Amino acid sequence: KAGVTQTPRYLIKTRGQQVTLSCSPISGHRSVSWYQQTPGQGLQFLFEYFSETQRNKGNFPGRFSGRQFSNSRSEMNVSTLELGDSALYLCASSLEPGRREPQHFGDGTRLSIL
Amino acid sequence: SQKIEQNSEALNIQEGKTATLTCNYTNYSPAYLQWYRQDPGRGPVFLLLIRENEKEKRKERLKVTFDTTLKQSLFHITASQPADSATYLCALSGGGADGLTFGKGTHLIIQP
Numbered sequence: 001k002a003g004v005t006q007t008p009r010y011l012i013k014t015r016g017q018q019v020t021l022s023c024s025p026i027s028g029h030r031s032v033s034w035y036q037q038t039p040g041q042g043l044q045f046l047f048e049y050f051s052e053t054q055r056n057k058g059n060f061p062g063r064f065s066g067r068q069f070s071n072s073r074s075e076m077n078v079s080t081l082e083l084g085d086s087a088l089y090l091c092a093s094s095l096e097p098g099r100r101e102p103q104h105f106g107d108g109t110r111l112s113i114l
Numbered sequence: 115s116q117k118i119e120q121n122s123e124a125l126n127i128q129e130g131k132t133a134t135l136t137c138n139y140t141n142y143s144p145a146y147l148q149w150y151r152q153d154p155g156r157g158p159v160f161l162l163l164i165r166e167n168e169k170e171k172r173k174e175r176l177k178v179t180f181d182t183t184l185k186q187s188l189f190h191i192t193a194s195q196p197a198d199s200a201t202y203l204c205a206l207s208g209g210g211a212d213g214l215t216f217g218k219g220t221h222l223i224i225q226p
Contacts, residue, residue: 004157033213033214035216042203042216042217042218042219043158043203043205043216043218044216045213045214045215047213048213056213058213090157090158092157100145100146100163101163102148102160102163103148103150103158103160103214104160105150105157105158105159106157107155107156107157108156108157
């Protein structure tokens, strides 16, 4: 069974631009969560989607948004990029929402803002 | 505010010994606690999940304990090997729809 796939793996953008990251969950997994990882803050929860609906959102500004499609694939968008948005963005999938199940992570998208 | 603390210093263990990693939390009443392993440039990989009413969980050379009175989880790797070298993350959640809250991880180095 293929794992969680995130594209692209690496991305370089400049301040003020916007970016869209993509995540394909494990087949059969309907819940997708997004996390931001930085050396200073560690792994921080962005949001979770299930059945095309955002179920939960972390403490991030409205510049961070996401969506989920009917095939469970998900995208996240960051608008008006800032230098502090440089991070590893990780997507995780699970069979169902809620935190009783293991999260299966992709290898992330490394976003660098110049 | 909720806080999860893991040893920020790297932990150096000699091969063959037992490595013990600590996860302490405050201002939190988690229903579930999970441990993940992360290698450089890769996403975290799930290792073990333990519920608040479970004291201990084992999987092969791994053992996790969960003490809700001390607000602490211990993660043990017995007969450690250099291949066990990685960053280990603990993560907590309540029973509802809240997201996972991760610690910053402990970097474990197993020396031959």
